[in-house]
């Protein structure tokens with residue numbers, strides 16, 4: 001096979017292209033009707049009351065921390081096995097990142113370790129927690145919510161890997177990632193390697209109307225256009241006395257926001273992609289089942305993503321001993337497997353804060369062995385077979 005097989009890839013069809021062309025020919029290129037349509041369709045998909053489209057997943061994280069705020073202690077908890085943006089948003093707001101080790105079986109932040117950490121500090125030391133549905137495996141947010149209540153924390157769910165994913169809560173109900181039930185805010189990314197592509201793009205979902213309105217303002221410079229919210233007088237706004245209504249042009253910048261808007265062109269693509277998200281998810285689960293059936297019981301496999309109810313399989317991870325050897329072998333066969341992730345706490349930037357090797361042993365051990373195999377809806381059965389064949393060939 002000479003065709004290169006990446007670890008992840010977008011799937012663009014003619015309907016997507018038509019939707020983008022239609023947006024280009026319309027009156028709006030940004031903040032037109034397609035933004036709202038995409039937001040509403042996305043909120044329905046994940047089961048939340050509100051959704052706010054933004055320019056990318058990193059912007060989504062930044063706005064979430066701004067909207068929820070940091071208290072005096074300014075410490076926020078997250079996992080080191082994630083894309084750096086999950087932690088960086090805390091730094092954007094001047095907070096300290098406290099990384100907590102993963103559970104080596106799930107690869108997710110370890111709830112018991114979080115609890116241990118919280119119990120050792122005074123209440124109020126930590127502002128919040130950012131759990132990540134790493135690889136598409138949903139965090140049990142019900143358990144994190146209980147902890148958050150006890151320690152007065154907010155929760156931002158980084159669900160970039162898990163649109164359509166779910167876990168089963170303590171009442172045996174299916175709880176979809178981003179449904180707003182347990183997290184204050186959840187965020188998603190529409191980078192081409194994620195489930196739904198819009199070029200660049202992101203979404204925040206919530207059930208909290210106040211936070212929703214705050215996010216809308218922060219997304220566009222901190223500007224409010226809602227008459228009941230204005231702080232300046234009608235007299236000032238009109239430049240005349242004795243009038244009751246604010247003039248049509250009036251708006252107020254009330255806090256320091258950003259330009260984190262999504263364009264209508266991107267929203268058109270995102271909404272078209274969203275209509276096929278369930279199909280894509282089904283295909284991802286088929287591929288995972290195939291990998292799992294071949295790799296389970298093989299002695300060279302130390303661990304793998306496995307078959308987990310509600311898993312959205314952004315990634316399929318296997319843990320092996322000769323990881324570098326396997327990586328190089330697959331590259332030679334045009335299979336571009338990837339490593340997710342180099343632990344964030346050992347990035348040079350975070351080492352400056354005192355993080356060092358040995359601090360989070362499960363995460364560091366995971367990093368030495370992990371490799372993500374190709375996983376995307378457009379991966380054909382033949383290609384899956386070829387990847388499997390090459391992995392087996394390397395070890396056998």
Ligand SMILES: *Cc1c(COP(=O)(O)O)cnc(C)c1O
Pocket residue numbers: 056057058059082083085086132158160161188189190191200201202
């Ligand atoms: C992709 C990703 C982000 C950032 O999203 P962008 O749209 O690339 O800014 C944040 N967190 C996780 C876990 C991601 O995978």
